[in-house]
Amino acid sequence: DVKVTQSSRYLVKRTGEKVFLECVQDMDHENMFWYRQDPGLGLRLIYFSYDVKMKEKGDIPEGYSVSREKKERFSLILESASTNQTSMYLCASRTGQSSNSPLHFGNGTRLTVT
Amino acid sequence: AQKITQTQPGMFVQEKEAVTLDCTYDTSDQSYGLFWYKQPSSGEMIFLIYQGSYDEQNATEGRYSLNFQKARKSANLVISASQLGDSAMYFCAMRTSTGRRALTFGSGTRLQVQP
Numbered sequence: 001d002v003k004v005t006q007s008s009r010y011l012v013k014r015t016g017e018k019v020f021l022e023c024v025q026d027m028d029h030e031n032m033f034w035y036r037q038d039p040g041l042g043l044r045l046i047y048f049s050y051d052v053k054m055k056e057k058g059d060i061p062e063g064y065s066v067s068r069e070k071k072e073r074f075s076l077i078l079e080s081a082s083t084n085q086t087s088m089y090l091c092a093s094r095t096g097q098s099s100n101s102p103l104h105f106g107n108g109t110r111l112t113v114t
Numbered sequence: 115a116q117k118i119t120q121t122q123p124g125m126f127v128q129e130k131e132a133v134t135l136d137c138t139y140d141t142s143d144q145s146y147g148l149f150w151y152k153q154p155s156s157g158e159m160i161f162l163i164y165q166g167s168y169d170e171q172n173a174t175e176g177r178y179s180l181n182f183q184k185a186r187k188s189a190n191l192v193i194s195a196s197q198l199g200d201s202a203m204y205f206c207a208m209r210t211s212t213g214r215r216a217l218t219f220g221s222g223t224r225l226q227v228q229p
Binding site: 031033035040041042043044045048050058088090092094096099100102103104105107108 | 118120123147149151156157158159161164166205207209211215216217218219220221222
């Protein structure tokens, strides 16, 4: 089974702090994704990566950056956390071998910015 | 642009009954895939079922089936014989062949199964 692990289940940070959310997958997947989930809005794509050091912006990249130095690890960075970034963050991965393949998700990180 | 619409924010169903969760989509691509995910209160996203745009038969996985109506651009999830453990958020999602590798998600439907 694919395992996607997010380093923290809950995080509380202060406004202006730099925040790192870490995600690791163990299935050698090429593609990795960061979504945020808010009530009534579903999941919105922040960034994704299709290879080491490669990234593309999603629908809501403002205020975020990402890093993918190794294939198994994809980090989401909040450069200067703000209260409107309080949300559930979900990491996912997918193989690039098949267009039918589903996303495999981590358990999420619930971030609160005070 | 791709868009997924789930018009039912919440649904109730009696245990052992069937329920249909609605999903409509918008894309100009001819080749695309539709996915349904379940998210229990614990938060993990569980992949349920997939339907390709060229699949001639509706997808089925155990108690889940996908009522795919291509001309109407709908991909409704049908859960038969509902169980208490089916209470969760359900998300419809789409990926197109010419679009990016990510999935576009709908806003979700919260299903509550009543005993």
